[in-house]
Each structure stands twice: as structure tokens, then as C-alpha cells.
Amino acid sequence: MRKKLAAATSTLLAVCASLLTVAQPAHAADAAGFHVSDGRLLDANGEDFVLRGVNHAHTWYPDRTDQALKDIKALGANSVRVVLSTGDQWTRNDTADVAHVVAECKENRLVCVLEAHDTxxxxxxGAAAPLSRAVDYWLGVKDALVGQEKYVLVNIGNEPYGNTGYQAWTADTKTAIGRLRTAGLDHTLMVDAPNWGQDWSFTMRDNAADVFAADPDRNTVFDIHMYGVYDTAAEVRDYLGRFVQARLPVVVGEFGDMHSDGNPDEDAIMATAQSLGIGYLGWSWSGNGGGVEYLDLAQNFDPGRLSAWGRRLFDGADGIKxxxxxxxxxAGSGGDTTAPTAPGTPTASGITARSLRLAWPAATDDTAVTGYDVVRVDGSTETVVATSATPGADITGLAPKTAYTFAVYARDAAGNRSSRSASVTATTAADQGGETGSCAIAYRLSDWGSSFNAEVTIRNTGTAPVDGWRLDFAFPGGQRINSVWNARATQDGDRVIVTHESWTRTIPAGGSVSFGLNGTSTGGNGVPASFTLNGAACTTG
Incomplete structure (x- = not known):
């Protein structure tokens, strides 16, 4: 927003209620538009879609929008969250204007998240409007929305409560969803958290299951804004992980690299979103004022003058590009439909028992190659094991004395993918013993004598993602696992094997995943002495 209002809270609540898993109806693959299935956002073709984009303040800078959307797309985004006004605080964006914004989003092959900012x-x-006024607005511009369900998500109201009266969020949100559905709006709906979007009270988190169930279409996505409240990786992982565990769709609709209410951990936000397959949209393209100009991704709307925040979001690890x-x-809707040429045949070097380096001749494209996907080939099956912005990647998490076949695809900014390169087969070396893998383990124990909790964080210290993992360790003695979350575990005596869930499968290079466990003991609790990840020893601490 032009003058970003800060959350007035300084602490998180210490006690959190758990989300309930919601039974969700299946959706047909040929659904009319975007839809939610099993906690995931799918497009009209039934393909998984993860928002990766930015916010643009259209209502304050309407003359900048057409060019801004072109620039945002050219930098690799697949979506844009567009600020609109109901007319309660700023000049109303009417039906014709909304239709124009939608048309421009489609022209630039961007999924359009339209949000009403006056709430x-x-x-x-004092000047903010209630959610009921936002519903009135959407019904007033309905003609610009109907028929666009394949391309548009409707974000009912931005940050609809501050830190006063937020207890009404649940009932008001249910009512808003019901009114829109009754009026025939079949789009995927997005609902923002209260507390200036940051949900420090966990009102949205703890009531999300009920709100989702109240939508007759079961087609609602929850939107958390991560600023100063989310200044540690643990807070980020806990909040997002609870939604994923409950199979409820969530996106980070706004976040920045700093803010007046604290210093958000943007690295953790992006890494966690990537590892869990959650969408994010950075705030904001340009035009911020009131002391938060540092949130501009592009200075003076110039894509050639990205700020440090802009470079981080677009070009950094787990970034948009x-x-x-x-x-x-x-696909097939015009624009850039020319795929890059296939990359050259990769070569393998630096081969160890558990890793190797791949390099390949670069692909070419009529615009620009934006990245490469490295796949492991096993018969007719391909598994992406690394992505890279340049023609080279380190592959880790391999088994000793094993033959692996790899190939490479190139991508451009429009999402076109090349044909596959020729493949290369390389055999890893024998394990010499004592080799330490590219992993580090943090085991945080809460010891209550006869029972315990443990939070375990696996950090990938290598330069390539880990796709699928198994963590082996042994308890010091006498502990038994009762439950585990964000992973699966088996136990044989003191030996424990933990494997990933679908949402914790990938550990990005330089990133981490966490899981928790609860158990009982007869002889006291302690921290396991050693851990191995996919057969390789990890450092601890």
C-alpha cells in the first residue's frame, strides 16, 4: 500500500490451538477455473499452481499498471496481486477499469489476484471499511469477473481487521464468502488474516478449518502477511506448516525484507514456501511512501533499478526467477510460445561417494533462458533433482557405488520448456568411511522426565536440493515415539527412521525442513549422538 500500516503487536501468543484437518471434496480436472483440492491450488487444467509474484498498487498508480505488468512478467513472475479500491477510502476502480486490469494480466500471462484494499x-x-462493503464492491464489478475464473483469484478484503475487534473475523469472513457464493461468484476466494494481516492472535490459523468448511465450493485460500511478527525461521515454519499439515491452502500474500514493526526473516519465508510448495507475493513493485520506501522492489517503477529487496526477491535463492x-x-494463448533449444550434453566431474558436479553447454532462446531443470532418469521416470539459473549444478544426496543417469531441460520467462538434453550416466565412488554429508541437524529437546517433545531441523548445507530424504538416528535409551508431525517415523528398539511427507520432501540448497515428535521414556531423555541423512553422516548442533 502507499502508506503501509504496521502491526502494533510485539509478541506472539505462547499457546497455540491446533488446526483441524478438513475433509475436502474432489474436484473434476475440467473445473471451470482455479480450484482447491486436498489443500492445493490447482488451475483449470487440474495442474498444481504455486503463486510466485509481487503486489502492484494499481489504485494509486493506474497509469503505471500496463507497463508494470509487462516488467513484472519479464522478471519471471507468474502472478500479480493488484490493489483495488472500493471507493470507501480511495477512488473506486469501476467495472471497466477492473476488466482492463484483468485483460492486461492475461495479455502478460500473469494470474491476477484482485484485492479490495479499503478494509x-x-x-x-478509522476510515477502513468492513468486509461487507468489500462484498458489495465485488458484486458491483461482477461483470468484469464472471468468465475469468481461469485467470483471476478474488482476494475479498486486504487485512480486514487491525488489532481491535479482530475476534469478529471468523463470522464476518464466513458471511462474506456466503454472500459471494449466493450471488454466483465461483472464483477461488482468498481471505486475509486479521491483526493487520499478520494473525499474531492466531485467529485465522485456529479457525481456518471452519471457514473453509463454510464455503459451499470448498474453494477458499488463506492469506498471511509476514512482516515483523515473523522474524525467526521457527515462527515461519510453524505457522505455514500447520496449514499444510491440516491440508488447508495458504499463501504469503505480502512480505518484505524489513519493516517498521520488526525485521521479517525473508530468507526463511522464501525457503519455507519453496519447500512446502506454498505461494508468495512480495510487497510491492514500486510507489511506497510514508517512510516505507524501502519496500519498493523497483525504484521509480524502473525494472533496471531493482532495490536490494527487489534483487533478493527476483534473483536470490528460492526467488521468483x-x-x-x-x-x-x-499454454497456446499467445505471447512467447517458443521453447528454448535443448541444452548440450552434460558432463560429470568432482565425483564422490554421495555427490557430483554437472555442467552442460547453455541453451538459447528468442528472449532469454531463465533457468535449467536437472532430472534423474530412471527408465521412463524423471525426477527433478536440481534447478539452476546457470548451466551447472551440484548434485548431492547420492548413494555410494551407484550409477545415475541425468539430463537437463531449459526454461524461459514464459514458462516454455525445451526438449530434453542428451543424458549422461555417472557412477558414484565407494564410501571411504567417515565422510560427512552436506547436512546439519539441530535437535531441540523439551524434557519433562517421563515424556518429551523434540523439534528436529534438517539443514541442507550443500549447493543442490535434496529431493526425498531418510533420517536415521538412535535414542540414548528407553524413549518411545508416540506421534510425529511433518514427517513419518518407524522405530525398532532405540533405532529410528524418519522419512519425509509430501510437503517436506524437498530440502532446498541452503534451506531446511523441520519435523516434530512426541514421546515417552523410562530412563530419562537425551539428544541422539549422531544422524545420517540418506546414508551420509550429518554434523550436529
Missing amino acids: TGYGEA ATAREASVF
């Missing part, structure tokens, strides 16, 4: 901080900000995939609904 920001309702109950605390490396992770964005264009929605499949744009």
Missing part, C-alpha cells in the same frame, strides 16, 4: 485495519483504522512456473492455462 485495511478495520476496527482500528528460480522457482516460478507459468500457469498451464496460458
Whole structure:
């Protein structure tokens, strides 16, 4: 927003209620538009879609929008969250204007998340409008929305409560969803958290299952804004992980690399979103004021003058260029449809028992190659094991004395993918013993005598993602696992084997995943002495 309002909270609540897993109806693959299935956002073709984009303040800078969307797309984004006004605080964006924004998004092959901004901080900000007014607005511009379900998500109201009166969020959100559905709006709906979007009270988190169940279409996505409240990786992982564990769809609709209410951990936000397959949209393209100009991704709307925050979001680890995939609904819809040439045949070097380096001649494209996907080939099966912005990648997590076959695809900014390169087969070396893998383990124990909790974080210290993992360790003696979350575990005596869930399968290079376990003991609790990840020893601490 032009003058970003900060959350007024300084602490997180210490006690959190658990989310409930919601039974969700199956959706047909030929659904009319975006839809939610088993906690995932799918496009109209039934393909998984992960938002990777930015916010743009259209309502304050309407003359900048057409060019801004072109620039945002050229930098690799697959989506844009567009600020609109209901007319309660700023000049109303009418039906014709909304239709124009949608058309421009489609022209640039961007999924359009339209949001009504006038609700920001309702109950605390005196001029803010209630969610009911946002519903009135969407019904007033309905003609610009109907028929666009393949391309548009409707974000009912931005940050609809401040830190006062937020207890009404659940009932008001259910009512808003019900009114829109009754009026025939079949789009995927997005609902923002209260507390200036940051949900420090966990109101959205703890009531999300009920809100989702209240939508007759079961087609609602939850939107958390991560600023100063989310200043540690543990807070980020815990919040997002609970939604994923409950099979409830969540996106980070706004976040920055700094803020007046604290220093958000943008690295953890992006790494966690990538590892869990969760969408994110950075705030914001340009035009911030009121002391938060540092949130501009592009200075003065110039894509050639990205700020440090802009460079981090677009070009950094787990950033937009490396992770964005264009929605499949744009296939064959015009624009850039020319795929890059196939990369040259890769070569393997630096081969050890558990890793190797691949390099290949670069692909070419009529615009620009934005990245490469390295796949492991096993018969007719391909598994992506690394992504890279340049023609080379380190592959880790391999088994000793094993033959692996790899090939490479190239991608461009429009999401076009090349044909596969010729493949290369390399055999890893024998394990010499004592070799330490590219992993580090943090085991945080909460010891209550006869029972315990443990939070285990696996950090990938290598330069390539780990795709699928198994963690082996032994308890010091006498502990038994009762439950585990964000992973699966088996136990034989003191020996424990933990494997990933679908949402914790990938550990990005330089990133981490966490899981927790609860158990009982007869002889006291302690920290396991050693851990191995996919057969390789990890450092601890």
C-alpha cells in the first residue's frame, strides 16, 4: 500500500490451538477455473499452481499498471496481486477499469489476484471499511469477473481487521464468502488474516478449518502477511506448516525484507514456501511512501533499478526467477510460445561417494533462458533433482557405488520448456568411511522426565536440493515415539527412521525442513549422538 500500516503487536501468543484437518471434496480436472483440492491450488487444467509474484498498487498508480505488468512478467513472475479500491477510502476502480486490469494480466500471462484494499485495519483504522462493503464492491464489478475464473483469484478484503475487534473475523469472513457464493461468484476466494494481516492472535490459523468448511465450493485460500511478527525461521515454519499439515491452502500474500514493526526473516519465508510448495507475493513493485520506501522492489517503477529487496526477491535463492512456473492455462494463448533449444550434453566431474558436479553447454532462446531443470532418469521416470539459473549444478544426496543417469531441460520467462538434453550416466565412488554429508541437524529437546517433545531441523548445507530424504538416528535409551508431525517415523528398539511427507520432501540448497515428535521414556531423555541423512553422516548442533 502507499502508506503501509504496521502491526502494533510485539509478541506472539505462547499457546497455540491446533488446526483441524478438513475433509475436502474432489474436484473434476475440467473445473471451470482455479480450484482447491486436498489443500492445493490447482488451475483449470487440474495442474498444481504455486503463486510466485509481487503486489502492484494499481489504485494509486493506474497509469503505471500496463507497463508494470509487462516488467513484472519479464522478471519471471507468474502472478500479480493488484490493489483495488472500493471507493470507501480511495477512488473506486469501476467495472471497466477492473476488466482492463484483468485483460492486461492475461495479455502478460500473469494470474491476477484482485484485492479490495479499503478494509485495511478495520476496527482500528478509522476510515477502513468492513468486509461487507468489500462484498458489495465485488458484486458491483461482477461483470468484469464472471468468465475469468481461469485467470483471476478474488482476494475479498486486504487485512480486514487491525488489532481491535479482530475476534469478529471468523463470522464476518464466513458471511462474506456466503454472500459471494449466493450471488454466483465461483472464483477461488482468498481471505486475509486479521491483526493487520499478520494473525499474531492466531485467529485465522485456529479457525481456518471452519471457514473453509463454510464455503459451499470448498474453494477458499488463506492469506498471511509476514512482516515483523515473523522474524525467526521457527515462527515461519510453524505457522505455514500447520496449514499444510491440516491440508488447508495458504499463501504469503505480502512480505518484505524489513519493516517498521520488526525485521521479517525473508530468507526463511522464501525457503519455507519453496519447500512446502506454498505461494508468495512480495510487497510491492514500486510507489511506497510514508517512510516505507524501502519496500519498493523497483525504484521509480524502473525494472533496471531493482532495490536490494527487489534483487533478493527476483534473483536470490528460492526467488521468483528460480522457482516460478507459468500457469498451464496460458499454454497456446499467445505471447512467447517458443521453447528454448535443448541444452548440450552434460558432463560429470568432482565425483564422490554421495555427490557430483554437472555442467552442460547453455541453451538459447528468442528472449532469454531463465533457468535449467536437472532430472534423474530412471527408465521412463524423471525426477527433478536440481534447478539452476546457470548451466551447472551440484548434485548431492547420492548413494555410494551407484550409477545415475541425468539430463537437463531449459526454461524461459514464459514458462516454455525445451526438449530434453542428451543424458549422461555417472557412477558414484565407494564410501571411504567417515565422510560427512552436506547436512546439519539441530535437535531441540523439551524434557519433562517421563515424556518429551523434540523439534528436529534438517539443514541442507550443500549447493543442490535434496529431493526425498531418510533420517536415521538412535535414542540414548528407553524413549518411545508416540506421534510425529511433518514427517513419518518407524522405530525398532532405540533405532529410528524418519522419512519425509509430501510437503517436506524437498530440502532446498541452503534451506531446511523441520519435523516434530512426541514421546515417552523410562530412563530419562537425551539428544541422539549422531544422524545420517540418506546414508551420509550429518554434523550436529
